[in-house]
Amino acid sequence: MHLYDVPLVFALIGLVLYTVLAGADFGAGAWQMLAGRGAAGERTRDHAHRSMGPVWEANHVWLIFVLTVMWTAYPTAFGSIASTLSVPLLLAGIGIIVRGAAYALRTGAESPRELRAIDRASAVSSIVTPFALGAAVGGIASRRVPVGNAAGHLFSSWLNPTSALIGGLAVATSAYLAAVYLAADAVRVGDRDLERAFRARALLAGVLAGAIALGGVAVLHSDARPLYQGLVRGAALGALVASVLAGAATLALVWWRRFEAARYTAALAVAAVVAGWGLAQHPLLLPGLTVARAAAPHDTLVAVVVAVIAGGALLFPSLGLLFGLLLRGHLDREPGAAQPVAEGRAILAASAPGLLGRAAAACLVAGIGFLTIAEQPWAHALGVAALLAFVVLGFFALESADQARL
Amino acid sequence: MLVATPLAAALAPVHQRYLLEARQMQALSFAVHIPLVCFGIAFPALVLFVEWLHRRSGDELYLVLAKRWSKVMLALFAVGVITGTILSFEMGLLWPNFTATFGSVFGLGFAIEGFSFFMEAIFIGIYVYGWEPLSPRLHFASGIPVVIAGFTGSLMVISVNAWMNHPSGFRLHGGKVVDVDPLAALFGNSYLWHELVHMYVAAYIVTGFLVAGVYAIERLRGSWGRYQRTALAIPLTVAALAAPVQVLVGDWAARDVARSQPVKLAAIEGLAKTTRGASEHVLGWYTGGQVRDGIAIPKLLSLLAFHNPNATVKGLDTVSPARRPPVNVVRVAFQLMVGIGTALALLGVAYLVVRTRRRRLPQSVWFYRALAVAGPLSVVALISGWIVTEVGRQPWVVYRVMLTSHAVTGAGGIPVGHATLALVYAGLAAAVLWVLRRLARAPLELTVAS
Numbered sequence: 046m047h048l049y050d051v052p053l054v055f056a057l058i059g060l061v062l063y064t065v066l067a068g069a070d071f072g073a074g075a076w077q078m079l080a081g082r083g084a085a086g087e088r089t090r091d092h093a094h095r096s097m098g099p100v101w102e103a104n105h106v107w108l109i110f111v112l113t114v115m116w117t118a119y120p121t122a123f124g125s126i127a128s129t130l131s132v133p134l135l136l137a138g139i140g141i142i143v144r145g146a147a148y149a150l151r152t153g154a155e156s157p158r159e160l161r162a163i164d165r166a167s168a169v170s171s172i173v174t175p176f177a178l179g180a181a182v183g184g185i186a187s188r189r190v191p192v193g194n195a196a197g198h199l200f201s202s203w204l205n206p207t208s209a210l211i212g213g214l215a216v217a218t219s220a221y222l223a224a225v226y227l228a229a230d231a232v233r234v235g236d237r238d239l240e241r242a243f244r245a246r247a248l249l250a251g252v253l254a255g256a257i258a259l260g261g262v263a264v265l266h267s268d269a270r271p272l273y274q275g276l277v278r279g280a281a282l283g284a285l286v287a288s289v290l291a292g293a294a295t296l297a298l299v300w301w302r303r304f305e306a307a308r309y310t311a312a313l314a315v316a317a318v319v320a321g322w323g324l325a326q327h328p329l330l331l332p333g334l335t336v337a338r339a340a341a342p343h344d345t346l347v348a349v350v351v352a353v354i355a356g357g358a359l360l361f362p363s364l365g366l367l368f369g370l371l372l373r374g375h376l377d378r379e380p381g382a383a384q385p386v387a388e389g390r391a392i393l394a395a396s397a398p399g400l401l402g403r404a405a406a407a408c409l410v411a412g413i414g415f416l417t418i419a420e421q422p423w424a425h426a427l428g429v430a431a432l433l434a435f436v437v438l439g440f441f442a443l444e445s446a447d448q449a450r451l
Numbered sequence: 452m453l454v455a456t457p458l459a460a461a462l463a464p465v466h467q468r469y470l471l472e473a474r475q476m477q478a479l480s481f482a483v484h485i486p487l488v489c490f491g492i493a494f495p496a497l498v499l500f501v502e503w504l505h506r507r508s509g510d511e512l513y514l515v516l517a518k519r520w521s522k523v524m525l526a527l528f529a530v531g532v533i534t535g536t537i538l539s540f541e542m543g544l545l546w547p548n549f550t551a552t553f554g555s556v557f558g559l560g561f562a563i564e565g566f567s568f569f570m571e572a573i574f575i576g577i578y579v580y581g582w583e584p585l586s587p588r589l590h591f592a593s594g595i596p597v598v599i600a601g602f603t604g605s606l607m608v609i610s611v612n613a614w615m616n617h618p619s620g621f622r623l624h625g626g627k628v629v630d631v632d633p634l635a636a637l638f639g640n641s642y643l644w645h646e647l648v649h650m651y652v653a654a655y656i657v658t659g660f661l662v663a664g665v666y667a668i669e670r671l672r673g674s675w676g677r678y679q680r681t682a683l684a685i686p687l688t689v690a691a692l693a694a695p696v697q698v699l700v701g702d703w704a705a706r707d708v709a710r711s712q713p714v715k716l717a718a719i720e721g722l723a724k725t726t727r728g729a730s731e732h733v734l735g736w737y738t739g740g741q742v743r744d745g746i747a748i749p750k751l752l753s754l755l756a757f758h759n760p761n762a763t764v765k766g767l768d769t770v771s772p773a774r775r776p777p778v779n780v781v782r783v784a785f786q787l788m789v790g791i792g793t794a795l796a797l798l799g800v801a802y803l804v805v806r807t808r809r810r811r812l813p814q815s816v817w818f819y820r821a822l823a824v825a826g827p828l829s830v831v832a833l834i835s836g837w838i839v840t841e842v843g844r845q846p847w848v849v850y851r852v853m854l855t856s857h858a859v860t861g862a863g864g865i866p867v868g869h870a871t872l873a874l875v876y877a878g879l880a881a882a883v884l885w886v887l888r889r890l891a892r893a894p895l896e897l898t899v900a901s
Contacts, residue, residue: 102532102572106565112539113565116550117558121461124551127543131862138540139875145533146882149526153889194462194548195861341555342631348559356566363573370577370584417699425703429648432699436692443688443806445504451680451812
């Protein structure tokens with residue numbers, strides 16, 4: 046592997062994580078539509094919402110990660126892809142707006158009727174978004190995105206058999222991942238009815254996703270011959286076989302109610318498909334554009350790789366913390382009743398506010414001198430620091446001392 | 452380093468009939484996102500401060516306030532995530548040639564910003580859902596990364612914008628972008644610092660006045676317990692301290708613009724001809740090469756821009772008409788920003804005087820009426836400031852290197868996309884207002900007398 050391949054591997058890993066994590070979220074949205082009315086339906090929808098609440102934002106940032114790595118490391122390819130596939134990408138964007146707004150709105154909803162309306166909007170967008178993103182991937186995989194500014198067809202680039210296949214597969218996979226996740230979560234909260242319901246849904250969606258994937262081979266054979274030929278040989282074929290095995294294993298695990306393990310095999314199946322796609326297409330990123338030629342200059346690639354590794358070193362432990370708290374059930378309760386604490390301690394020592402106030406005034410005078418009157422850059426830096434110190438000191442002087450007397 | 456070689460863009464430029472619509476669509480997306488960014492930067496610090504007050508004093512009122520604010524913070528952050536996602540889509544959907552040509556130069560900024568966003572999203576989830584399960588100390592600690600990530604995120608985004616206004620970190624060789632040094636492009640840029648500080652301070656002003664404004668309205672409606680007084684005073688004190696500082700920071704920014712982007716300054720001031728000892732015009736309308744119906748203050752522009760009443764200020768005539776930004780848009784936006792900013796600074800000073808002299812909140816009903824409109828006005832000033840930066844840079848997307856018309860997509864249907872997004876954002880705005888009102892209406896969980 047060359048340096049110029051590394052960011053692409055990062056982007057594909059990001060894509061897998063987005064598919065698995067945000068996919069589960071979209072799937073949960075989609076299941077809300079099929080939950081029906083009444084108390085049972087409401088419970089199902091509530092469960093789907095509650096399980097996702099704390100991780101929703103983080104899951105969606107993976108898409109931003111993929112986009113930023115692509116446009117930094119493979120700018121020409123990114124510009125070509127985004128301009129040709131503008132319609133599905135805008136659709137996906139709007140779907141993400143609606144899905145995210147539904148999260149924000151649900152915190153304010155009071156009646157079941159409001160909740161149902163919100164969930165319905167969120168469900169529609171949860172189907173549209175994965176389909177549109179999958180269709181966009183289908184356009185790239187079937188070589189319908191040439192290099193150039195909107196050089197491909199505005200519609201047939203994403204409305205074609207391969208796009209329909211991958212879009213459909215994305216929806217089915219999302220539904221499957223969500224059902225497995227929600228079944229596991231139902232076990233955790235000890236709700237047998239919900240567990241049964243989501244186990245059945247998982248099996249149904251899993252079989253459907255498997256059928257689409259297998260039937261899809263025929264679609265690729267007729268619609269995307271180069272991709273098909275790449276997929277049926279060498280390492281790509283190995284990845285495909287691994288995906289089939291992982292898919293079968295995950296169904297078996299769901300059948301035996303081993304939901305936690307099933308989530309990992311399901312993720313493996315998705316990862317294997319994405320890897321197979323990458324291997325089948327290698328070394329081409331777009332028709333006539335190799336990864337090597339699409340890649341940014343050396344210094345940029347080094348900077349991206351370093352940034353991603355450093356960022357990952359911060360990110361993964363943090364994600365581990367979040368999911369750890371979530372899976373251990375620590376984050377189930379939304380902000381609720383206050384716990385009683387002893388009252389009446391002073392916030393700061395009595396003499397502190399006066400000192401802080403005088404220090405703030407001194408900083409203000411220094412700030413004006415250095416920033417407004419002086420001309421040198423170092424003086425400006427000092428001036429900004431002094432002015433920010435003025436705000437902070439002044440704030441503490443006022444709000445930590447007088448506060449309680451207002 | 453920026454010689455006048457024409458740029459050879461990565462993709463062949465195409466003619467786009469709807470360039471203006473594309474710009475409008477981008478402007479709409481920014482205008483929706485930027486106020487939310489302010490809350491992402493400043494609100495976590497305020498919530499954390501209130502939690503700190505609770506930890507120091509044991510007073511339950513602070514805990515109730517922090518919890519309620521944290522719910523609002525999460526809702527606004529969720530909306531910020533999605534509007535931010537739209538912006539990253541638009542980098543490709545609307546400006547594929549900008550990204551294709553210069554992604555290797557500026558893209559790193561967004562990649563790092565992506566990680567900031569990640570950290571903010573993760574810890575905001577832990578913070579808001581972690582009130583009970585986490586120990587008080589851990590819970591407080593979980594809020595700190597949110598505040599830091601809010602700062603680093605804005606640092607990275609502003610570094611890209613500063614680069615667009617003052618490009619460096621590459622060379623043009625035969626029109627091609629070569630010798631790319633992304634770190635120099637993003638962080639070795641003198642233009643970054645005033646933009647960053649200006650935006651960072653603006654975030655605290657906007658958040659402070661908007662939040663305080665909510666409780667000012669409650670007071671006008673007769674609801675004025677200790678809870679409301681506390682919830683008003685904390686954000687208001689931040690905004691009141693930050694607003695006068697912003698006047699100084701803005702003056703610094705204008706001096707940098709005068710040196711690096713003389714045409715932008717000329718548009719801001721409506722200065723047609725290069726002038727020695729140029730006068731400043733307040734109000735008025737630019738037409739026929741001069742500002743009409745404005746108040747002229749002799750030599751003030753030269754004094755403000757170069758600290759010298761007789762300094763020469765470059766006019767619009769230094770570039771051909773096709774290379775000038777639309778003067779009145781930039782000029783009116785600038786005057787709005789400065790006018791509102793000055794008014795907010797005065798309001799802030801008035802408040803600070805009462806607070807420090809009399810050790811209480813102001814009592815005049817007019818103060819609270821002013822406060823109720825200060826929040827929305829601060830948003831107007833914020834957007835106006837961005838209009839000055841962005842429209843003032845036109846017709847360039849990368850100042851004096853790439854024209855916006857060369858960056859735009861060749862795809863059709865921009866008006867359809869624009870209309871769709873406008874509708875969706877109108878719905879989103881209504882939805883956000885609805886949920887905020889709902890959250891505000893929920894009964895207080897106070898057990899102590901208020």
